[in-house]
Amino acid sequence: MLSKISVALAATALLFAAIRLPAQQAVQPLQSMPYSPSLDLSSLDRSADPCTDFYKFSCGGWEKKNPIPADQSGWSVYAKLGNENEQFLWGILEADAKAANRDAVQQKVGDYFAACMNTSAIDALGVKPALPGLARIDALKTRPELVAAISSLHHEYEGSFFFNSGTDQDAIDSSVEIVALGAGGLGLPDRDYYLKTDDKSVKLRAQYVAYIQKLLTLGGESAEQAKFDADATLRVETALAKASLTRVDRRDPHKTYHMMTIGELSKIAPAFDWPHYFEIQGAPGVAKLNVAQPEFMKAVQTEVSTESVEALRGYLRLHFLTAAAPYLAHPLEQADFDFYSTTLRGVPAMPPRWKTCTRGVDRDLGEALGQEFVKRTFSADTKAKTQLMTEQIETAMKQEIENLDWMSPATKQEALRKLHVIRNKIGYPDQWRDYTTLEIKPDDYVGNVVRSYRFEDARQWHKLGKPVDLNEWGMTPPTVNAYFNPQMNDINFPAGVLQPPLYDTKLDDAPNYGNTGATIGHELTHAFDDEGRQFDDKGNLRDWWTPADAKGFEDRINCIRDQYAQYIVVDDIHINSKLTSGEDVADLGGTLLAYIAWKKQTAAQQLASVDGFTSDQRFFVGMAQWACENERPEVLRVRAITDPHSPGYARINGVVSNMPEFQKAFSCKAGQPMVHAPTCRVW
Template identity: 40%
Template sequence: MIFHTRKILLSAGGAAALAFAAQAATAHEHDGLDATRAAQASFAAADTPQGAAASLESPRFGTWGFDMSGMDRSVKPGDDFYAFANGKWAERTEIPSDRTRFGNFDILAQLSENRVHAILQEAAAGRLDDRDAARIGAAFTAFMDEARVEKLDAKPIAGDLAKIRKVRTRDQFTALMGRANVSSVSSILPVYVTIDAKNPTRYAVGSTTAGLSLPDRDYYLLPAFAEKKAKYEAYVAQMLTMIGWPSPADNAKAVVAFETRLAEASWTRAERRDRDKTYTPMSPAELNAATPGFDWNRYLAAAGLPNVDRIVVATDSAYPKFAGIYAATPVETLKAWQAFRVADGAAPYLSKRFVDANFEFRNRTLMDQPEQRPRWKRAVAFTNGVIGESVGRVYVARYFPPESKAKMDELVANVRSAMQARIQKLHWMGPETKERALDKLAKFTVKIGYPEEWRDYSGLRLDPTDLYGNAIRSAAYEWRRDVDRLDQPVDKREWGMTPQTVNAYYNFANNEIVFPAAILQPPFFDPDADPAINYGGIGGVIGHEISHGFDDQGRKSDGDGVLRDWWTAEDNTKFQAQAARLGAQYSEFEPLPGVRLNGALSMGENIGDMGGLSLGYDAYLASLKGKPAPIVDGFTGQQRVFLGWAQVWRSKMRDEALRQQVVTGPHSPPYYRVNGTIRNLPGWYEAFQIQPGDKLYVAPADRVDIW
């Protein structure tokens, strides 16, 4: 995933969320958070005790890579495999008070956070030997200088608010929104630079609808979220009061009404997944005709794109509706909306009263998080956001041994071979489509650990005395970099995640799978663990990312990353029938009373999970080369693969965080990434002798078989 328009402001409604959404058409990430929440939550576990040294060592899981103490042997594997593998762990584990979730992803993220913290402390003290040491130290120091931030209070955004107050006409407001990528303001029709899905050797300007400050359109429209919406209006009024905006209560009501109308006109998240429908090239003249009253020439000039003649629109049918809402909304309401967005986005960089107000609504109200994260953790997230690859260069030198990369090369090759064998043997796919699928698989690019060439941040000024300025300058730097390469070929060496990120991804346009260094540790990957655990852990992750190239959206690009239909009509119909069955299965799951999963929204990730675990299992069996697998602590090799997968997904979530993930996230909650996946796989039934009458049992004729 290529974050070309990443903005560092952390508000849930800010441009960081937009950048992530914009790239959803080009990539899949493995874990279940969007970019903004990842920045806010930073996926960390409990703090180390006061005065204790933070651990910088990789965790260990049992004697052969699996923590048997976390199992609940009283549960039948066929009734609840997640609980069988993880039940005792769940009973004894509490979510830390500054977290909305906790599990094995979080354990590794805490480790990465601790390691990066040590690097940043060295940089701030002038002890780090790296070409960007001064910039790294400046970013961290500015965030940690709480006394200075407190003294400045709201002064850092005074200039932004003054510009909003000066607006008199709608055209002036349109031009102001055009500055969204280089300032703190927001836009309802933002533009970004991305890889062109139908010409993936070039970059293109894209645009989509935005403007919502709640996590999803459902929060505005469904009765289940009425209480949250009311508290949101109170939060808008609170922020407007804090910045001295006139008539805060009345303006807050008008702002929420404005956003509600935008929500009604917005596409659903499931609709925004369809890559065929989210690619509509338009000229500025065509956009002007589609959005009367919204001057695209003025808007693009303000964005630094005066000569652009083609914009790929992601949600075309919503544009006339947004234009109508924009034209009908009083300029004073638009100004109040913009002022709130500035304050909300900047709040993490302002004084404690702003930080606390933002946390109280964004984290406590929306996600049930009891306590704010310590400042140093927020500083780590911020520094990773503004100069992450330079931090990653130091991280890799210290914590990613060459032998780990070599072992991963071998595992990836084995899992890819398993996918090749599966495609060749598919009973539902015809020879013509098989040939093209095998061609695509052969053209996969694999990136492991870290980039071949590190980012150059020499043009980025980071000031140890200017936290808010650092955030704005970083956003502007990224945007200028994107605009400058619009006429350049796509840089295929670029990474969409830093090496210290605990995650992995597949990029449609580059047809590549990418595994940052930080995820290549136990329980995902352990060179000393039983091989079956590695195949169930990182093998399943590798298979998951490979499968994204062939999920309901990834399959729409060919081996060169071009968005086109390369399937026969018959095979396309067969695929869609199986995918629909899988979606129906997941839509029956109910993680909270009255809250069901959206199988259409999570379709790609569910296909990725099912394909990933299948490939990890096949690759493990192939690695045995016909020899019997050893029995370890009473478990066969086949059983250990599935235990390795289940262990990876150990996780607990607070109810409101879980509710938000169901509504907004493309991933199913971890519990269903285990139980929802294994019930379709014949190997699991064989390994654990699952029988009719077991709660997870699905009759063979009803099981989904895709990859």
């Protein structure tokens, strides 16, 4: 998701002689959602042996007929459906932008889209919208002025200036919203990009410095000043990276929970006037807060205290401008894309403008746009069937927990208590977010982004001192994804992910339970993965495991970690299975739960073979085909460092090789690749 930033219009003008070439759009807005089956015979590669490489057998044909589009870092079944959802939303937004008689929701989403699509007006402004913010940074002459300015920058802009602040549920008491302080301030995707010494990492850091120089010169700096600022930025960010927790450490909620008083925080980072800082954010009188990474905040203190004011100004300028660039004239937008999409992820071409604008509306007005999407795509019947499938899978989980031979009765009782109160959110929120006070204009793109950011920022800070809204969603309805929230103790399935080919009302239960059922089971299993299991039925961080049961869990998850650590992501880079183990456990557990639920659902039926596949085989092919994908090597390198999900082939082969049910269905024998020894299983 692109960063949002509030930028004020300048009184002075600095115009680019920019020409924004019209996008070559071979596609048109969709008036209805297309249909693709959840089990697609043309996606198979029948030359592959399913007992040797089940992913290739299920997805080899899909890979051949689905090359990666020029504006994508990769292409997958999920990405393809996401693209179709966006095309459908594009049609809605074009209509809402032009309609004469519109309701309030249609006015807001239509006017936002229209303003974003007006690239001639955006280009005519050049860098002008960012000039006031840059001028404010340039005016900082002393260290106290600069440190004080970070408070206002955090309030007015979403650029990542050293650290991040906001509200969050208290990990120990999930009913309470507290202030949280987190690490931030890095321009590269992860701390490892600054610290690794291999040739690719060294080259990428040089390319990052070149990007900074280019962006800052586009923002009006001299080449000499831009070079100084680029070198200073890399130096500051490297120091912050060294003090940052690894992504594996950040998966441990205990390592990111450090409640402190304002006085204790002031001892770690005395350069900041913390009571004043939080008053500016809209949270006066804060007494305690969670400091996720105290050592990182000590590094921030060192940097703002020892680096020259000129170097710190350069760092702030870069982070201000890099956050603003996607919303400014084409040269700045292109510079941002060239580094973050092309260099980092291998994407050769920018997306057509309609995609950028559709994504912007979804980002800033997601529940308004979601209303338009849901009433056209998501039936009550689909919601009811998905709800039934979810309940069946929860019943399967209950039976699995009750029958575990490695878990004591005391821990089982706690696990079942948690399972029984998990809340299922399907399709869309029960109550839509109210955007009444957010002003959206059809001729003010930057202003719309400004007001949207401030609206959301105020909404988040307004949560302090109020009960946690258990009905809130973390994804918009058109999103092709799903999630489990350990502190809310809920699983969430937006309407966007419950469309063909992921959920297919035209096909039988076997592929639907294999696909959507396994996804439901996946999210449910997250409640009991290595991270989720640390939260109780109320969503509180509490150890409800006996020591022997905790060891039994770790022994079993280590079997999965050892297995997945053997898989290659790209080149000679192996999966970091300590990073991916939560998702790997959820994939395996979710597929098993879906299989159990499907067997119960169809127990009284005579299931005939279809297209030469038994019903069990159809279940597993349906399960595998959600993961069909092609990925660019550049983005695979990023994912190997940053993504807690394993590559698609490992997510399928790793699961089925641990399932005797699959091996029986395809008559796989011991010693074949899809028969893992020993069999790994947690749930």
